[in-house]
Amino acid sequence: MQPENRDRFPGGDALPEFPPSAESVKRRPRPKRGATASARTRGEILYGSRVADYPGRLFIVEGIDGSGKSTQLTLLAQWLRGKGYPVVFSEWNSSPIVKSTTSRGKKRKLLTPLTFSLIHATDFSDRVEREIIPSLKAGAIVLADRYVYTAFARDVTRGVPPRWVRSLYRFAAVPTMAFYFRVPLVTALKRILSGRPSLKWYEAGMDLDLDADVEESYKLFQGRILTEYEQIVKEYDLQVIDAIKPVEVQQRLLRQAIQPHIEHIARTGELV
Amino acid sequence: MKRFGSYGEGIPGLDLADLTGWLIVIEGPDGVGRSTHVSRLREHLERLGYAVAETGLSRSDLASRGISRAKQGNTLGSNAFNLYYATDFADRLEHQIVPALRAGFVMLTDRYIYSLIARAIVRGADGEWIKNVYSFSLKPDAVFYLRTDAEELVPRVLEAGGFDYWESGMDMPMGEDLYDSFINYQRRVIQELDILATEFEFDTLDATRSVEENADQLARRVSQLLEATESLRGERSTA
Numbered sequence: 267m268q269p270e271n272r273d274r275f276p277g278g279d280a281l282p283e284f285p286p287s288a289e290s291v292k293r294r295p296r297p298k299r300g301a302t303a304s305a306r307t308r309g310e311i312l313y314g315s316r317v318a319d320y321p322g323r324l325f326i327v328e329g330i331d332g333s334g335k336s337t338q339l340t341l342l343a344q345w346l347r348g349k350g351y352p353v354v355f356s357e358w359n360s361s362p363i364v365k366s367t368t369s370r371g372k373k374r375k376l377l378t379p380l381t382f383s384l385i386h387a388t389d390f391s392d393r394v395e396r397e398i399i400p401s402l403k404a405g406a407i408v409l410a411d412r413y414v415y416t417a418f419a420r421d422v423t424r425g426v427p428p429r430w431v432r433s434l435y436r437f438a439a440v441p442t443m444a445f446y447f448r449v450p451l452v453t454a455l456k457r458i459l460s461g462r463p464s465l466k467w468y469e470a471g472m473d474l475d476l477d478a479d480v481e482e483s484y485k486l487f488q489g490r491i492l493t494e495y496e497q498i499v500k501e502y503d504l505q506v507i508d509a510i511k512p513v514e515v516q517q518r519l520l521r522q523a524i525q526p527h528i529e530h531i532a533r534t535g536e537l538v
Numbered sequence: 539m540k541r542f543g544s545y546g547e548g549i550p551g552l553d554l555a556d557l558t559g560w561l562i563v564i565e566g567p568d569g570v571g572r573s574t575h576v577s578r579l580r581e582h583l584e585r586l587g588y589a590v591a592e593t594g595l596s597r598s599d600l601a602s603r604g605i606s607r608a609k610q611g612n613t614l615g616s617n618a619f620n621l622y623y624a625t626d627f628a629d630r631l632e633h634q635i636v637p638a639l640r641a642g643f644v645m646l647t648d649r650y651i652y653s654l655i656a657r658a659i660v661r662g663a664d665g666e667w668i669k670n671v672y673s674f675s676l677k678p679d680a681v682f683y684l685r686t687d688a689e690e691l692v693p694r695v696l697e698a699g700g701f702d703y704w705e706s707g708m709d710m711p712m713g714e715d716l717y718d719s720f721i722n723y724q725r726r727v728i729q730e731l732d733i734l735a736t737e738f739e740f741d742t743l744d745a746t747r748s749v750e751e752n753a754d755q756l757a758r759r760v761s762q763l764l765e766a767t768e769s770l771r772g773e774r775s776t777a
Contacts, residue, residue, distance in 0.1 A: 363608045364608075364618065364622065366603075367622075370604075377600070378549075378550070378632050379550040380549055380628045381628050381632070385601070385625045388625055391617045394615070394617075396615050396618075424550065425551055427547040430546060430547055430674065434671055
């Protein structure tokens with residue numbers, strides 16, 4: 267591996283050889299943790315350039331369904347727009363071209379853990395190339411509702427090898443800051459299940475055969491995803507937000523956290 | 539007995555020991571005559587009594603429509619295209635190739651991961667990255683590589699109705715017009731295939747020789763391979 271690859275995201279320094287040795291197949295990835303790893307990997311982007319080289323900034327939110335992350339991101343977007351910042355919103359699973367295949371696969375239950383993982387990576391890649399990077403170049407604040415960590419948590423829960431899915435997303439730009447909304451499973455389930463009774467097949471993890479009952483399956487599936495997330499938080503140093511705190515308290519924390527990173531960004535009506 | 543292996547950690551949930559068939563890959567650039575050889579080989583093997591199935595790129599139930607729609611508009615990011623093809627391939631691997639191998643078929647595959655890796659690298663993807671993406675794939679029993687130079691492809695392409703936008707790398711593009719871009723693009727693809735041929739130990743056939751000659755070669759080599767593994771499995775009666 268060339269020296270510049272060491273800084274690549276995520277875990278670019280821990281890529282398996284191809285074809286891998288029997289020994290390496292058995293090894294579960296143990297990425298580096300702590301200050302060194304995050305300082306070196308923060309700000310890396312597709313094929314070597316850095317988010318920090320672009321005028322824009324990228325903030326992302328992660329968490330299980332019902333953690334309140336989307337509400338927080340929407341509030342953040344409104345606040346930023348109100349202050350005259352250029353804001354671009356990027357949602358998980360929203361690339362127009364790829365979406366039709368994803369929904370076809372979901373409707374007809376054609377997706378396996380492998381193709382589920384790959385089609386979401388396709389969608390994400392399209393958004394990185396055509397939405398996220400150009401917006402960062404243009405000096406916008408990009409807000410993403412779910413990011414690569416969603417794939418790491420879900421796909422691994424579905425049985426996809428952790429090391430493979432991390433390498434799959436190596437092209438992604440590392441966010442300026444990544445927030446994880448930590449919430450107890452029961453709280454999240456109560457929020458979701460009280461408001462929306464009809465859960466979709468893959469959303470409930472029915473493809474995993476955890477339980478014949480959709481709601482039971484959903485609970486078990488979310489529990490497993492939560493466990494994966496906790497591992498990811500440590501691995502990638504995500505900023506943890508206590509999502510049982512009042513909405514406005516969380517929002518205040520979020521605003522404080524991003525403030526130092528956006529001061530250089532040009533606002534409308536402001537003289538440059 | 540376990541005959542199949544994977545390049546990486548394999549397909550989630552798949553037991554390789556269940557696969558009793560054969561996976562034979564025909565690789566080569568656009569217009570080199572792969573499909574002719576696939577059908578010749580199929581006839582030959584069926585005559586010998588083998589059950590044969592076929593697959594080729596962008597033929598998946600899941601993603602083939604999406605890919606052709608994306609190609610028409612040329613509105614998908616270049617790296618996203620690489621992953622779209624990987625999705626299509628994974629779907630065919632799990633829903634066409636694996637079931638055929640489980641049923642003991644000879645699976646003839648018109649191109650495999652190698653062409654997809656080559657086209658991705660030519661379009662700027664990191665080689666190690668794209669190989670890792672495809673590391674879930676099964677190792678084929680044999681890869682036959684129909685090798686030729688880019689210039690040799692031109693007559694066949696003209697015969698088949700002219701230069702295709704994508705086969706000419708016009709999405710980049712690589713030359714002033716379709717012809718220049720086609721030559722430059724195919725040269726680069728062949729260059730990458732040559733590297734992969736060494737790395738993955740392809741069985742290379744000189745595609746400038748006559749179709750008859752290569753078809754005979756292929757028939758002979760594949761028959762030998764099937765017989766060798768059959769006797770390994772102890773299933774062939776001592777006739």
